[in-house]
Amino acid sequence: MAANTQAQAxxxxxxxxQKAMIAANYDAxxxxxxxxxxxxSTFVPGNLNELIMCFDMLxxxxxxxxxxxxxxxxxxxxxxxxxKRGHSEDVCTYVKADLGMMSKxxxxxxGKAMPAPDLLLLSYxxxxxxxxxxxxxxxxxxxxxxxxxxxxxGDGQITRNxxxxxxxxxxxxxxxxxxxxxxxxxxxxxxxEYLKQSAEAxxxxxxxxxxxxxxxxxxxxxxxxxxxxxxIFTAFRGTxxxxxxxxxxxxxxxxxxxxxxxxxxxxxxxxxxxxxLVVEGPPNWTSFREFWKMFYDExxxxxxxxxxxxxxxxxQGFRHDPEHPLESLADYCLGCYTNRNxxxxxxxxxxxxxxxxxxxxxxxxxxxxxxxxxxxxxxxREIETRTGKPGAFIETDLVDPRYFSAAxxxxxxxxxxxxxxxxRKAGSAxx
Amino acid sequence: xxxxxxxxxxxxTTKAVVMDEQGSVLGRGIxxxxxxYDTASRVSKMEAFVATRLTLxxxxxxxxPGLAEQLEELLGSLERNFxxxxxxxxxxxxxxxxxxxxxxxxxxSRHKAIAAALEDIxxxxxxxxxxxxxxxxxxxxxxxxxxxxxxYMHVAEQVAKDSEVDYETLLNLYDKSIIQVExxxxxxxxxxxxxxxxxxxxxxxxxxxVADEEVLQPVRDALLVDLDETYVVGTGYGRVRLxxxxxxxxxxxxxxxxxxxLMYPRTRTVLDIGGQDxxxxxxxxxxxxxxxxxxxxxxxxxxxxxxxxxxxxxxxxHELGPMAMQASKTVRINSTCTVFAGAxxxxxxxxxxxxxxxxxxxxxxxxxxxxxxISRSGGVTDQFTxxxxxxxxxAAVKELKKLVRENYGEVTININPESIYTxxxxxAEFARRAxxxx
Numbered sequence: 029m030a031a032n033t034q035a036q037a038x039x040x041x042x043x044x045x046q047k048a049m050i051a052a053n054y055d056a057x058x059x060x061x062x063x064x065x066x067x068x069s070t071f072v073p074g075n076l077n078e079l080i081m082c083f084d085m086l087x088x089x090x091x092x093x094x095x096x097x098x099x100x101x102x103x104x105x106x107x108x109x110x111x112k113r114g115h116s117e118d119v120c121t122y123v124k125a126d127l128g129m130m131s132k133x134x135x136x137x138x139g140k141a142m143p144a145p146d147l148l149l150l151s152y153x154x155x156x157x158x159x160x161x162x163x164x165x166x167x168x169x170x171x172x173x174x175x176x177x178x179x180x181x182g183d184g185q186i187t188r189n190x191x192x193x194x195x196x197x198x199x200x201x202x203x204x205x206x207x208x209x210x211x212x213x214x215x216x217x218x219x220x221e222y223l224k225q226s227a228e229a230x231x232x233x234x235x236x237x238x239x240x241x242x243x244x245x246x247x248x249x250x251x252x253x254x255x256x257x258x259x260i261f262t263a264f265r266g267t268x269x270x271x272x273x274x275x276x277x278x279x280x281x282x283x284x285x286x287x288x289x290x291x292x293x294x295x296x297x298x299x300x301x302x303x304x305l306v307v308e309g310p311p312n313w314t315s316f317r318e319f320w321k322m323f324y325d326e327x328x329x330x331x332x333x334x335x336x337x338x339x340x341x342x343x344q345g346f347r348h349d350p351e352h353p354l355e356s357l358a359d360y361c362l363g364c365y366t367n368r369n370x371x372x373x374x375x376x377x378x379x380x381x382x383x384x385x386x387x388x389x390x391x392x393x394x395x396x397x398x399x400x401x402x403x404x405x406x407x408x409r410e411i412e413t414r415t416g417k418p419g420a421f422i423e424t425d426l427v428d429p430r431y432f433s434a435a436x437x438x439x440x441x442x443x444x445x446x447x448x449x450x451x452r453k454a455g456s457a458x459x
Numbered sequence: 460x461x462x463x464x465x466x467x468x469x470x471x472t473t474k475a476v477v478m479d480e481q482g483s484v485l486g487r488g489i490x491x492x493x494x495x496y497d498t499a500s501r502v503s504k505m506e507a508f509v510a511t512r513l514t515l516x517x518x519x520x521x522x523x524p525g526l527a528e529q530l531e532e533l534l535g536s537l538e539r540n541f542x543x544x545x546x547x548x549x550x551x552x553x554x555x556x557x558x559x560x561x562x563x564x565x566x567x568s569r570h571k572a573i574a575a576a577l578e579d580i581x582x583x584x585x586x587x588x589x590x591x592x593x594x595x596x597x598x599x600x601x602x603x604x605x606x607x608x609x610x611y612m613h614v615a616e617q618v619a620k621d622s623e624v625d626y627e628t629l630l631n632l633y634d635k636s637i638i639q640v641e642x643x644x645x646x647x648x649x650x651x652x653x654x655x656x657x658x659x660x661x662x663x664x665x666x667x668x669v670a671d672e673e674v675l676q677p678v679r680d681a682l683l684v685d686l687d688e689t690y691v692v693g694t695g696y697g698r699v700r701l702x703x704x705x706x707x708x709x710x711x712x713x714x715x716x717x718x719x720x721l722m723y724p725r726t727r728t729v730l731d732i733g734g735q736d737x738x739x740x741x742x743x744x745x746x747x748x749x750x751x752x753x754x755x756x757x758x759x760x761x762x763x764x765x766x767x768x769x770x771x772x773x774x775x776x777h778e779l780g781p782m783a784m785q786a787s788k789t790v791r792i793n794s795t796c797t798v799f800a801g802a803x804x805x806x807x808x809x810x811x812x813x814x815x816x817x818x819x820x821x822x823x824x825x826x827x828x829x830x831x832x833i834s835r836s837g838g839v840t841d842q843f844t845x846x847x848x849x850x851x852x853x854a855a856v857k858e859l860k861k862l863v864r865e866n867y868g869e870v871t872i873n874i875n876p877e878s879i880y881t882x883x884x885x886x887a888e889f890a891r892r893a894x895x896x897x
Binding site: 409412419435436442443447451 | 696709711713736747748749752755
């Protein structure tokens with residue numbers, strides 16, 4: 029089976045739709061010279077897509093460009109190029125892939141040049157590197173830059189003050205900057221309309237993610253999950269296309285459940301479910317398929333992941349709220365996974381292990397992302413103690429192919445799977 | 460009899476362990492991994508079955524009255540002569556292969572001269588190398604390539620002086636041939652070799668004070684025992700290359716954990732420093748792995764680091780530990796990156812530091828890195844078992860003991876002389892359990 033399906037991965041209609049949506053957005057971005065549309069660059073955590081749309085502007089996400097280049101095996105050369113120009117080996121590889129892309133003509137996947145942004149919107153400050161990244165871009169483009177300071181949930185909660193502070197910045201700084209750059213007056217009712225669509229799509233996304241609670245999960249909530257979060261985390265939240273996408277996706281998953289099917293993989297349906305895992309940390313993008321294969325070949329399904337919450341923790345109840353538009357945008361920025369403190373992350377992971385009946389938590393620690401990686405080993409120990417389930421730790425990188433050692437990762441994964449199996453056997457022998 | 464085999468395909472050596480139904484180790488075998496894992500696994504397995512036969516001989520000969528005191532000597536002599544038989548067979552194979560390769564069209568004008576040179580070389584080799592197997596001689600290595608290679612080059616250099624064939628051609632022939640010989644499956648018929656070896660052992664020198672037949676019969680009986688490979692489990696870096704179905708392959712981390720548990724049942728923490736990786740493993744009271752950490756991506760601070768340093772200093776690997784033990788102080792080496800450490804080494808030498816003191820620093824650097832991996836896996840819990848090739852290095856062990864005491868207090872540290880077989884032992888036990896479950 030593997031030999032003839034590898035080349036041609038199976039595509040469902042949701043996948044085709046998402047592909048078309050992404051292509052259309054890149055086409056819109058690369059034709060601003062003709063259309064005259066303005067572009068805002070921003071990040072996935074704290075992505076204010078609905079607000080950007082209120083000003084008829086396009087949303088460009090440098091992180092997504094880096095991921096795209098990673099998956100298309102182009103990031104290695106881009107990173108080397110950035111290093112050649114003086115960026116150290118230890119710097120975030122998303123940043124270097126982006127800077128390398130710029131120096132190579134900023135070519136989008138459609139082969140056309142990306143436009144210079146008209147506005148840099150830094151709407152999430154939990155990652156300090158984001159700030160430096162945009163500082164470098166501001167230096168390059170000399171365009172208007174807005175910083176929305178989002179307080180970190182250091183004490184594990186969003187306070188009234190924190191929310192008010194973000195809302196005040198939206199009103200006093202962010203919206204005026206958008207009006208200035210776009211020449212479009214802010215209309216809060218337009219925002220409400222978008223947020224209504226966001227919430228509808230979010231409901232269906234949550235339904236899809238939670239379908240993994242079925243034992244014999246119909247989805248993989250990490251490798252498949254990164255596709256499912258695609259539209260909502262990027263330039264489509266608040267659009268009718270996203271609403272349609274999630275409706276189609278939900279329908280597909282409903283069918284999978286009815287047919288008793290497991291997750292779909294690039295080589296077809298997963299025939300068996302041997303291990304149910306919760307994964308913490310972003311995936312490796314440069315060897316994404318190879319990495320995924322190490323899981324599905326062993327019948328390992330990821331039933332919940334935290335990476336699919338970096339652009340919003342919807343499964344814990346948050347929805348964009350048309351009744352409280354600016355407040356809900358503030359809550360969104362404050363609540364995304366990367367803005368949560370270590371005890372909150374531990375709580376969420378423990379909850380996932382329990383609710384999704386997982387065998388344990390696997391951490392993919394990212395070499396070049398200190399923001400995500402700091403404290404992960406301590407988190408693992410705590411989760412192991414609290415859940416009584418074994419954890420495991422692997423180390424890769426986001427988009428630097430030099431930091432993906434397949435033999436090493438495979439060795440650790442197989443050891444982990446066999447460890448779970450051995451403990452199961454010991455457990456059943458003792459029972 | 461039912462035999463359970465564990466094979467550990469490491470980056471440097473391949474190890475095999477044969478176990479019986481009760482879980483007793485019958486034999487161990489080791490070979491260099493080469494680039495051919497199939498052959499390495501076959502050779503190590505054959506070696507382990509040879510050792511198994513020797514165990515059976517021992518069992519058969521143990522009760523012969525009057526032999527008890529000389530049993531070890533007889534068995535030692537038997538094994539030595541058996542190795543000689545094997546060695547001569549391989550040497551003959553090498554000669555034949557060299558001759559065939561010498562008939563290559565490239566050498567068309569020199570066929571006769573090459574044949575004559577090879578004849579000369581191999582006559583000398585047979586003579587000199589057989590001496591390696593006389594009583595009391597310590598061989599530098601047990602691997603055919605090491606033993607035959609050094610001598611071949613030495614003899615060929617001399618022969619080339621008086622021949623029309625130049626040294627490079629003779630060296631080329633050797634290089635090409637040794638790979639073919641090494642990768643050829645060993646001949647399966649070992650019984651005759653055992654019996655020939657026994658004949659030689661009995662008449663080599665001193666008399667054993669028992670009638671030949673009294674010894675021969677138990678050996679023949681032991682040879683009649685059918686050694687059935689009931690279940691084989693493979694592990695180690697090369698495991699995916701083993702021609703086994705998936706369920707016969709286990710992760711080396713699990714195998715090391717279980718192997719250490721079998722050697723020392725009270726083991727809770729295992730440190731394994733192998734050729735290309737360092738593993739810190741925590742096991743429970745049943746030898747089940749609870750946690751593990753290993754080096755990521757690069758092999759800094761592993762066995763290969765010492766190999767590289769040895770090369771840099773023009774020393775043998777086994778000379779590093781003893782040299783470091785002579786140190787009067789420990790020079791600080793910051794880098795466990797193999798390449799950077801080479802630079803630091805030269806830098807320290809240039810500054811006039813003594814080689815012994817630098818060596819002590821390098822050993823400390825390795826162990827410091829291992830300590831970091833152990834602490835990430837959950838620290839050291841009594842008892843602590845140290846395995847892998849580096850466990851044979853006294854300077855590394857000394858440094859480890861010191862650092863474990865400083866960081867974790869008094870802990871029992873186990874180092875088994877057979878620790879290189881830990882992974883294979885665990886694999887054999889997995890094989891035994893799998894067969895029992897089936």
